[in-house]
Amino acid sequence: MSILSLMDVKKFFPTAQGVVRAVDGVSFDIGKGETLGLVGESGSGKSTVAYTVIGSHAPTSGSISFEGEDIGLQASKRPLSIKKRLQIVFQDPGTSLNSARTIRQTLEVPLKVHGNGMSRQQRLERVVGLLDLIQLPPAYMHKTPGMLSGGEKQMVGIARALATGPSFVILDEPTSALDVSVQAKIITMLMDFQRRFELSYLFITHDLSLMRNVASRVAIMYLGKLCEVAGTSEFFRNPLHPYTQLLLSSIPVLSDEEERLKPGQVISRGEIPSPVNIPSGCSFHLRCHRKMEICEHKDPEMVDTDQGHRVRCHLYP
């Protein structure tokens, strides 16, 4: 049974330049204990998906259901019980913590809201427990974010998300601002937490090699739409969409073994267009190395090729 499911979710922002179609009909399911890796270049609408699911804003249309409940509402209208089970870790560790408050004060907020009258002492013990979880010494609770390194800040952000005991966590590029060595440490922790607390993740990133190692399924997003969704090993063994092939071919790898896993060289052309002015037909056709006549005027439908490998491209009717 899926824990989160999105059905044709759209989110448009009216702006002075025109309507930004940030998310334009996205559907996916995430099963219990699963990690869905949502991958795309910046501006493709990944964060907007995250913020819509978490309830920062309501979707323009479409439905979102979480553990069987319809949650297509803004956060201010959602019941507390959903906020407790659905949490988010933000991309920028710098601004995700309040620099004027100590780590203890930050970690106590979710405990005060969801703690059902925990005593001061119980809260303190829980804060120490949370710090222990992210392998920071208890004395850290008195520090302010300014004294922490980027990695430590992000770990506190993770601890805050886990404080309420959620079942689903959205990770919006949790390590993209960090060094690989710190990233490795945080990823190891996140994988460990997933097993221990039976968490499901929506893991947003632009790093496909990272997804190879952490996701159970991968979804590729381009200009507000999904291009391809597949189980991780199938996805990397048999990437179908030309955009996926472009992404994979652009990855700078560390060994010849990996070089052989990439599809043949696809030269990257052009850049992601503005979402106010989405190209007609398939939105990727301007950059596509396998463009056909039909791509210029007809937007392809998502099709199921086999066993849950879905792709949206005219090459696969």
Added chain:
Amino acid sequence: MTQPLLAIQGLNVGFKVFEGEMKVLKEVNMTVNAGEKIGLIGEMGCGKTTTMKTIIRLLAEPAANITGGRIMFNGTDTLSMSRGEFQKIRRNSLSMIFEDPTAALNPVYTIGTQVRDAVYAAGNFKSKPTRAEVQARAVRALEEVALPDPERVLNNYPVQLSGGMRQRVCIAMALLSASDLLIADEPDTSLDVTIKDQVLRLLNDLVERKGTSIILVTHSLGAVRKMTDRIYVMYAGSIMETAPTNMFFTEPLHPYSRVLVASAPRLTGRGIGEGIAGRIPDYINPPAGCRFSPRCELAVDECIHHRPEMREIRPDHFVACPQVDPVVA
């Protein structure tokens, strides 16, 4: 042996702050030969930008303090030169590309004004150039970095361009001066994968064609592997290991390099390393011995008390760690 283009010898750089003196760079040695492509990697805050800024004399005065060492450029020590003398070298031989292409361009002037200024500054005109000549060179410069429709781009303001296009403009301007050495400080960090790939490919083609030496500072180990001949690994202001790039990726030797490389996620999907616990040491009171010793799993007493010597473990492969055994390696 021929003289190297750039030789940094025993460079020490500190910053004066409230808490005291941050001893950031410690005995940095680095050599760049003509036409060589060097990669410099290391965690955030380990002193890569400081090293590059020292080379090109852009350190934030008066906090920065060069406490020792020499920077030999074509055999002369630039640190003992006057500003004026150094300016000449910088104009004719050195250029730098920064991480943030937005900050490197002035938002109130058009790209054209800035590129044309760079054309003038680069000089090497036989007589005073006409406007048309300058414009033609500016267009050519943008064509070189594969910007579509250069005439239009010249009339745009920086905000009207995407990050990737801005970075190309910066590269074009950097390459205008007949540069011997190009310093690229994380030119790819703020860009997307596909754009990163485009920009690095372009940079590689250009320096190869012109025979320019390049120091590429980056977070991306993959980019270094693809583009450079030789790699330097820096940790907390000291060079830990240097080797020809191929040799390094076949087998990194320093314990720090090993964890760093093991931490990078791979397409093979065999999981990623555990990373490194702890954080970069405090530069006010850095460890007396090896700066990596507090986080190193192999550290012994000697590491804590004595600064390790650079040793040539394999031909041309140098490592600053007493625990790396030449026989095993």
Added chain:
Amino acid sequence: MAVTRILTTGTAPNRGENARRNWYRFSRNPLSIIGLTMVILILILAVAAPIIAPHPPSAGKFLNFSMASRAPSAENWCGTDVFGRDILTRVLYGFRFSLMMVVVVLSLVVPVGVFFGLLAGYYRSTWIDTGIMRITDIFVSIPPLVLALAICAVLTPGVFNAMVAVSLMWWPWYTRMVYGVASSLRGEFFVQAAELTGAGKWHILFKEILPNCLSSILTKMSLDAGWVILIGASLSFVGLGAQAPTPDLGSMVAEGSKYLPDQWWISVFPAFGIMLVVLAFNLLGDGIRDMFGTERG
């Protein structure tokens, strides 16, 4: 148990450290130190005026025509006015009065201004924002002194009304400043995190956003102190503020100006007093701004 030990031994271990760092930043500019010293001195003089003033009765309704209009001398360092009152005494009491004005005005203005600023900033682009900010626009569009003059003219002239007038025209500036900070912080991830986990509005306004506005508020308060004094003095100067015989620096200058240039001391010393206070608070404000500055070091 272990947790209790942390609580007892480890509370805020960084207070002293932070204070010293702040002092380092503040004191890097010698002018800030001068400003701080001046403010402290003026404070001491004002508080201790009844003890140190050479002739305390001069502060009130005192007449001694035999001593009238004496030039500065060993006995009366700053001379005496037309009623024979010691000017130095009156200036010292004047400091008292000015500082009291600052305290009263700022303690009326800051809470109100900050509260509305937080509210409008947090509810940006709603009717709350529009309502509050349009009202501040009205106040801000009228030159401050003109507004204060108008209010004082309507009400009966007097110290209290002068303070009310100054306060009325001052709060919108705090609202605007805090509005700026709050409306930009509103979108920050830490505010979103608190909202999304279900923290209440008041928690977000006062615990998450307000602490981040404190440095700008403090800086503005110290810079404003000088201006409050100046405006108060200006009101008194034109006769709409403190009334005789209150020892107010502004009205002293006003009265004294009638006897310029012959009996210059009657107006020059009080004017000098105003200048000192205003200067002191401005230097202090600059120092506080440096202290909270983002610049590293």
